[in-house]
Amino acid sequence: MIQRVETPGAVYIHIPFCTNKCHYCDFNSYVLKGQPVMDYLDALEREMERTVRLVPPRTIETIFVGGGTPTVLLPDQMASFLQRVRAYFPDRSAQLEFSMEANPGTTDKEKLQAMKEGGVNRISFGVQSFDNALLEGIGRIHNTDDVYRSIDNARSVGFTNMSIDLMFGLPRQTVAIMHDTLDKALELGLPHYSIYSLKVEENTLFHTLYHKNQLPLPDEEEELDMFLLIMERLKQAGYQQYEISNFAKPGYESRHNSMYWLNRSYYGIGAGAHGYMHGRRHVNIKGVQPYIDATRSGLPQLEQHEISEQEAMEDFMMVGLRLLRGVNRADFNRQFGTELEAVFGSEIDRLTARKLLEPTLEGYRLSERGVLLGNEVFAEFLSAETV
The missing domain is CATH 1.10.10.920 (Arc Repressor Mutant, subunit A)
Structure with a gap:
């Protein structure tokens, strides 16, 4: 089985800090206030050092920094973090895709400049909707003005490869609201859009409300109509639906996510991160301080198993x-x-x-x-x- 011998050419790094916890989110994330951010970056460095010693990387084709919200890092923290990533994964493809997730409202020009200088060349903004009432209803802290400002800032420092995430099937969302969101999203003329249906996950506020019958979700037929509308509108606008939830102009498909969809090996670094190396999948310890502590004595893995x-x-x-x-x-x-x-x-x-x-x-x-x-x-x- 080729995965048993394939050295990863892709790296996922997890920054678990957020300004707040969204109502639908079950990702491994923690509100930033009071968190030991620099200690966490030191721990990431220890894990990177041990990981590449055990499994030396080949030429790196893709790096993806997710969260959480990686862009809650301050500009000097961002520069320090990206410098460490460069140090441990120095052999990079000339066509390296280096993506970072961002939250609108957390990306001023100084931070975006630090990202660009640190090697990031693709940004994925978590927009979710262009309806401010819907954004408030799902626990997002940004509004549509923040979206426009963040994208303008990114363009002004030279980013061209950008994507936004949108969601459908949200509480109180209608086909008409989805239509308006797509109008506004497509006016931006970005090369890539990811559009996901809401899944009510355990350990979220939405899960609690759902079981109390207090979550006014669209019915299945309306949600299907939203998905059909999304596919039709993106196709009309010249985007190829290359994956169920992802649409791109030619040449702008997410190469990192394609590593997952093609079942390729990848490094997983950070609290709660998943990795797939030499035919083994692992998941790291989730809590910030437990993760930091675990990196002092070895790899911070919670569990691992060999894939049959x-x-x-x-x-x-x-x-x-x-x-x-x-x-x-x-x-x-x-x-x-x-x-x-x-x-x-x-x-x-x-x-x-x-x-x-x-x-x-x-x-x-x-x-x-x-x-x-x-x-x-x-x-x-x-x-x-x-x-």
């Missing part, structure tokens, strides 16, 4: 089919040394008969109907008996 060949094959199908070009049988053969149909023939036949999958010259992809029912498709492979 069956699990890796199932992962290949489930994440690969999120890409609208689908899965490639030659890639499957290269990774596992066997034919795709020999392992998943019956599942493929069932899904093809239900018109959820369709064959391509290279393999299989979701049909138009399958894109709308992706979770049903993925579940088929999760329960599959491989041979």
Whole structure:
């Protein structure tokens, strides 16, 4: 299995601090006030040093800094952090994609300049909506003016590769509100948009409200209408839907996220970060101080396990089919040394008969109907008996 020997060419680094906790968020994040930020950056350095000593990197193709909100770091903290990343991952592709998540309202010009000088060349802004009442209702602290100001600031210091995240299926959101948000988003003329449906996750305020019957969500039909509208509007505007939730102008697809969707190896650094190296997945200790303490004596891993060949094959199908070009049988053969149909023939036949999958010259992809029912498709492979 190729993952057992593949050295990662992708790096994920987690900054767990936020200005506040959004009502829908179950990510490993903590309100910034009173947090030991510099101690945390020191701990990241210790983990990077140990990690690259144990698994020396090849040429790094993508780096992604997520959170939390990485842009809550002050400009001098940001410069210090990025200097350390450069030190431990110095061998970088000339086409390196170096992405950082940002919250509108936390990106003044000085900070953006520190990001640019530190090597960041792609920013993903967590916008979620262009409706201020909706933003307030989901616990965001920015408003639409902050969005415009942040993007103007980023352009003024030279960033051109930018994306925004939007959400649909939010409480009290309607198709008309979604239409207006898409108008405003597309007017920005950005090269990439990520648009996700709300999932009510455990350990969130929304989860509590949902079980008290106090979360006024759109019904399934209205949510489906929003998704159909999103796909149609982005297509009309010249964006390719290259993954279920992601749309890009040619050449601006997220190469880092594609590493996940192609089931490739990657480093996972930071509190609560996940990594996949040499056929083993790991997750780090989540709490800020416990993570810091753990890095003083070794790798700060909470747990790790070896991926069986069956699990890796199932992962290949489930994440690969999120890409609208689908899965490639030659890639499957290269990774596992066997034919795709020999392992998943019956599942493929069932899904093809239900018109959820369709064959391509290279393999299989979701049909138009399958894109709308992706979770049903993925579940088929999760329960599959491989041979």
